[in-house]
Amino acid sequence: MSAPLDGRRVLVVEDESLVAMLLETILEDMGCTPVGPASNIDDGMAMATDGQHLDAALLDVNVAGRQVFPVAQALKDRGIPFVxxxxxxxxxxxxxxxxxxTIQKPFTEAAVRDALMKAMGVELA
Known part of the structure; x- marks a missing residue:
């Protein structure tokens, strides 16, 4: 039986490298393919708008002193759910x-999984 998030491509926008690595590990453990991570808004915007397939995104609100909302809007415009x-x-x-x-730092693997599944409309198994 495959997990409900197997194969999902999830963009990560996070400027703290340890948090980004933790998120990558959590996503891989859930069977997802992490995209990025983008460590600044410009890279996040490029990854959000370059046309590559994304199933969802995890967005740190404050990235290197800038707010992530332009990236969130670009994803929303493409119909890509995000947390x-x-x-x-x-x-x-x-x-x-x-x-x-929204997940609050520090977060758990379960919090990330549940928020992603809710955002993507995936039923909890």
Whole structure:
């Protein structure tokens, strides 16, 4: 039986290398293919808009001192679900992004999996 996230391509936008490596490991453990990670907004924007197939994205809200919302908007425009990660939880998001799937740092593998599955509309097995 394959896991519900097997083979999913997930963009990672995260500027802290240890967190990015942790996310890559978590994604690989779930059977996903990590894309990136992008460590700044410009790289994240390029990866979000270059036309490559993405199933979802994990977006750190504050990337190298810039907010990730332009990348989030580009993904939203392409219909690609995403999850914000932030030290402040959903309460740290601007009003227009409230209600978006959000995980709070430090996060667990289960939190990442559940948020991704919810964002992608995948049923929990």
């Amino acid at each position: 914000f990660s932030t030290g402040y939880g959903e309460g740290g998001l601007p009003d227009e992004w409230r209600g978006q799937a």
